[in-house]
Amino acid sequence: MFDNIKILLLFSFLTGLLIGIGYLIGSFFKVGILGALIFFLFAIALNFASYFYSDKIVLKMYGARIVSEEEAPELHSIVEELAMNAGIPKPKVAIVENSTPNAFATGRNPQNAVVAVTTGILNLLNKDELEGVIGHELGHVKNRDILISAVAATIAGAIIIVADYARFFAIFGGGDDAEGIIGIIAMTILAPIAAIMVQFAISRSREYKADESGAQISGNPLALADALNKLQMSVNTKPMDANPATAHMFIVNPFGGKSKTLLNLFSTHPPMDKRIKRLEELRTF
Template sequence: GMTIMLIIAVGMNFFSYWFSDSMVLRMYNAQEIDRSSAPELYGLVEKLAGNAGLPMPRVYIINEDAPNAFATGRNPSHAAVAVTTGLMRVLDYNEISGVLGHELAHVKHRDILISTIAATMATVISYAANIAQFAAIFGAGRSSDDDRGGIIGMIATAIIAPIAAALIQMAISRSREYSADEGGAEICGNPNYLAAALEKIEYYAVHGAPLPEATPETAHMCIINPFAGHDFSFKSLFSTHPATAERIARLREQAQRMHIR
């Protein structure tokens, strides 16, 4: 049973990795743009991709007021970046370049692959925990003290293991965000651009309506959690994103190291 579940978990996550770009872009009703339909945005992505040493990704616009952005695609040759119309409206040119730099850093670091591996590991651990739970429940007929202790241990493992797996997955996601912030600041040339952008996006995420198409499964892809201010307690533990204030502080420090005021 465990082998079959492992094969299913790997298969499902590999499928989502391979087709991540088309699935997510369809979910968000993203429209592809080109040099003629949105010359300024297309030209900016082209310039930043050149800075990053990346092939030109496909560029998409999502017709939504909530300012946000994400990158997707299985590798740098099959990448796409998407921004909302709200982001284009509330950020200036420099701030948009900071956001796009961050998204291109995700592409450069192959974060879609890393998050897929993390998701596969978490899925396998959860499946294994479910099997342990079944084994404990259906093996409960034998009632020696040793057996009872083993059953309690298995049930405890079944409850704790998926939580631990989720926490590890979230921690990996948060560390990738920090890396993309730092890499993105280098790509656009000024960490303060992204710091200013994060401040504005966070304000709208907390005070505005969340992205209607956003789901908990795709929230980790966005530059700021689209459910910020709309989510639940324990949020720092289970958040896919580090605290925005901490991200901004790190970017300001990076600017000082680069002697940028």
């Protein structure tokens, strides 16, 4: 019930941003209400698509390929065993051809979940560490936060794209309504920030929770801590070419954590040292 309320609030907030952009663009042509109505209809369609297809959109975005047990027997074995430990159906397994080590889970519910890992993570981690990472992702599935994560990624990505086009239109559209142009530019700057801040609020607490769940599912919190440390160092060295709207879905920030770029100022992940410390403390229990 609470998850459904969170989804509804997310839809409402990000839909409001789209309607605001539509109103400002419409006002540019002296038809603000019409612009708001058009973007409201667009938001309804987007909400429908993101609820039912957001997982497929994210998988396609990264070229994730569903693999069979014959193609990846060890990976399937790990997922199957840990899913049994977690008490959830075995998710589908996907591999992303990317040398940067990372992983994410997506899907509408535990019955339709997918766990995706990059080729980089398969080459970097040992079996115990990989089990810790898979346990973390299954923690997301068990905690039922994969839907809101995928929905946030899809809607936030759409808002960022719409905002970029609107800003381009305001600057190069040739209109003479200075007040309208300023409004559009202001909204299209603030809208992506607001969308990212929603992801920020969603992601930080759930990453801690997934770490704890992953440690319990795998039975080895120190292996997950070691995996996170390796992943962070690798991503710092070789950041992933990822969409900012989906960054919160990965087990570690795909852009790394050393640089002071805007992407890191709005990082949707908790500080890695805190995550590792919390996992190390779990070994005493």
